Amino acid sequence: MSPFKSSLYWRLLVSFCAVNMLALLFGGFLTQRFIEYTTAVEINWASLAQGADQAYESGGSDALTEWSLQQRREGIEATLYENGGALSPIRMPSSVRGSLQNWLDEKRDMVLQPWPNLYVAVQQVTGRDGHTRQLVALSRTHSRLRPQTRQTIFLASQAVLSLLFIGLVGWWAARSVARPVEAIRQATRRMASGELSARVGREGQRAHDELAQLARDFDAMAERIEALVTHDRSVLQDLSHELRSPLARLHLILDLAQRSEDPADAARYFRQAEQEITRLDQMTGEMLALSRLEGDIPGEHRDRIDVAALLQECVQRAALEAQARRIVLSLAPSPTPISVSGSAVLLERAFDNLIANAIKFSPDEGKVELAVRQGDGAAICTIRDHGPGVPEAELPSLFRPLFRGSNASRAEGHGLGLAIVQRVARAHGGDVEARNAEGGGLQVELTLPLVPAVMAG
Numbered sequence: 001m002s003p004f005k006s007s008l009y010w011r012l013l014v015s016f017c018a019v020n021m022l023a024l025l026f027g028g029f030l031t032q033r034f035i036e037y038t039t040a041v042e043i044n045w046a047s048l049a050q051g052a053d054q055a056y057e058s059g060g061s062d063a064l065t066e067w068s069l070q071q072r073r074e075g076i077e078a079t080l081y082e083n084g085g086a087l088s089p090i091r092m093p094s095s096v097r098g099s100l101q102n103w104l105d106e107k108r109d110m111v112l113q114p115w116p117n118l119y120v121a122v123q124q125v126t127g128r129d130g131h132t133r134q135l136v137a138l139s140r141t142h143s144r145l146r147p148q149t150r151q152t153i154f155l156a157s158q159a160v161l162s163l164l165f166i167g168l169v170g171w172w173a174a175r176s177v178a179r180p181v182e183a184i185r186q187a188t189r190r191m192a193s194g195e196l197s198a199r200v201g202r203e204g205q206r207a208h209d210e211l212a213q214l215a216r217d218f219d220a221m222a223e224r225i226e227a228l229v230t231h232d233r234s235v236l237q238d239l240s241h242e243l244r245s246p247l248a249r250l251h252l253i254l255d256l257a258q259r260s261e262d263p264a265d266a267a268r269y270f271r272q273a274e275q276e277i278t279r280l281d282q283m284t285g286e287m288l289a290l291s292r293l294e295g296d297i298p299g300e301h302r303d304r305i306d307v308a309a310l311l312q313e314c315v316q317r318a319a320l321e322a323q324a325r326r327i328v329l330s331l332a333p334s335p336t337p338i339s340v341s342g343s344a345v346l347l348e349r350a351f352d353n354l355i356a357n358a359i360k361f362s363p364d365e366g367k368v369e370l371a372v373r374q375g376d377g378a379a380i381c382t383i384r385d386h387g388p389g390v391p392e393a394e395l396p397s398l399f400r401p402l403f404r405g406s407n408a409s410r411a412e413g414h415g416l417g418l419a420i421v422q423r424v425a426r427a428h429g430g431d432v433e434a435r436n437a438e439g440g441g442l443q444v445e446l447t448l449p450l451v452p453a454v455m456a457g
Contacts, residue, residue: 049123049135078137308334353417361387
């Protein structure tokens with residue numbers, strides 16, 4: 001992409017020109033005063049000779065040297081000669097030095113131009129002491145332009161140089177802007193064509209400006225999208241594999257029901273088919289919930305939630321299922337309310353899954369212990385059963401979608417409950433971990449950040 005085709009380049013160019021024109025107007029005012037000062041009079045060689053002689057007579061060689069330095073700062077090399085010798089140092093080309101003695105011997109006033117842009121003046125001056133001395137002066141200029149003409153030339157040159165400089169700076173700025181924009185554009189096209197690994201990379205992040213930040217945000221977005229799509233594909237592959245068995249059983253049950261001649265047998269087959277359909281519906285619902293959590297759909301609206309009160313409600317709902325197997329649900333009382341910020345619906349689903357999982361793996365007439373405490377700026381919810389626990393090697397995979405450990409054969413399930421709990425915890429800025437408790441059973445800790453102080457107030 002050519003920088004000259006960028007609209008940003010032309011906007012920058014117009015802005016630079018406007019700023020430069022203001023600088024020209026202000027600079028022109030100052031330079032006009034400077035030109036008027038420096039070009040007010042022509043070089044008066046005779047007056048220059050008188051000034052040199054006065055300086056020498058008043059202070060000798062030292063005063064003459066100081067005077068010469070002053071003239072040098074104004075662009076003139078000058079000193080006095082007496083009896084063919086310089087009374088103070090002077091710088092001159094070797095060709096001029098070789099001819100100088102001849103000019104001094106003529107003992108008359110003269111202004112010479114040995115070559116272009118160099119003027120040599122020899123002026124006779126008689127001091128108050130009666131001695132005759134000679135001024136030797138060199139200058140790059142002799143005749144000057146009128147102030148108005150000099151000002152016109154200067155402003156015209158400055159305008160041309162300023163426009164050239166602005167053009168170069170504008171081209172450089174547009175090029176520096178166009179490169180990251182083009183890199184982002186190419187990455188966007190590649191990603192739109194299905195290449196999810198497309199990234200802007202260093203090409204768009206060299207500078208430290210908004211475009212570099214945009215490139216970094218794009219790469220972060222692309223990385224997140226790639227992770228989500230990869231996860232969804234993995235989950236869908238696992239789900240398609242998991243659905244084969246219940247679908248095959250459902251097909252076999254319906255085939256047996258269709259072939260059955262006894263209505264009682266047919267009804268029994270239909271009840272089994274209904275159970276399989278319910279399992280498929282539950283599995284599909286959990287997979288949809290898991291996909292939504294992976295997509296960060298929840299969490300946009302957050303409320304202040306009393307974790308202990310919410311967990312108490314979940315325990316009361318699960319009491320009927322626990323009583324069917326004479327399992328005791330024991331929730332330790334919380335002395336003070338412990339509040340977090342989040343979605344009550346999602347946290348309720350996470351607690352329901354944890355309690356259901358604990359009941360599922362608890363032995364009949366067993367006990368499930370629940371507690372909520374506050375520590376390190378977080379609410380820590382603990383749920384422990386007294387079941388068989390989980391082999392240590394399987395603990396890291398416990399929250400992976402559709403993972404079912406070696407003890408899963410003891411209870412029904414799809415391996416999605418704990419995965420949903422982990423997604424809910426992370427959507428709220430927390431986490432969940434599981435470990436085998438002392439004395440047997442599995443202990444799961446769900447950690448959630450406490451409600452911010454501003455919200456708590």
